[in-house]
Amino acid sequence: MLSSSKNMASQGRLILFKKNNILPCSFISNFKQIHLSSSLNFAQEAKELDLSEATENVQLEGDANETVDQEYLERLRNKSRLRPQEHNLLHGKPPYSEKFIPYHDTIRYKRKLYGRYGERSDVDPAILWPTKHELTEMIEYERVAHPDTLQIMVSRHKVKLEKEAEEMKRRENEINSRVAKLEQWKAEVVERANKKLREAQAAKERKERLVEEVRRYFGFKVDPRDERFKEMLEKKEKEENKRIKEEKKKAKQAKILARLTATASNPNTQ
16 A cells, blocks of 8 residues: 555656656656556565465365375275275275165164164164054064963973973984994904904915815826816815805704703703
């Protein structure tokens, strides 16, 4: 304001001097200085204004870039490459921050969301309480689906638990008895395996003995692939099998005879 009033005063004097054709040097010098000073002040103010606007724009751009950078960093940190809703579920958060389908506006969905995430779901619990009509339907359903009283249901549940406990006890006893017989079963398995080995060894030795008898019968070394050797070996095997059967038959008869003799000598042991 001061600089503008000085300018107006100097311009007035300048007009007065022009009318009289008088332009003093000092006045001209002062006028130039005032005009130059006002121009410099205007340029300085414009420069400061441009600088403040540029600074504000830079700050706004910096904030926007910082937001973009944060979003970009969050995407880089998500090494799982899961979708946002799946990532939220993995970290125990509500899956959707916005409503995408009409189902998200239903009371059923909001109840499910509040029951799982509580206050983090941003759901008002006041809207989740059932209406009078819903309460009436629930009471009617309970009356039809569960007509028994609480005492009857409790007693029935106790009977069920007792049966389950008895079944578990029976199963435990069965397992314990089988575990007790485990060593016996293992010994029986080992005995059966040893018996098979003994039988295989006896059959091998019997085969070798028969082959040796056939060779002695011919009196010279005979090729086992020779038909005469095969026929004689088959004949010897039949004789051997017949002998074994006779021995088993005699052993069985001896056992029966011994049992009858024992019974006859002790008639009271029936």
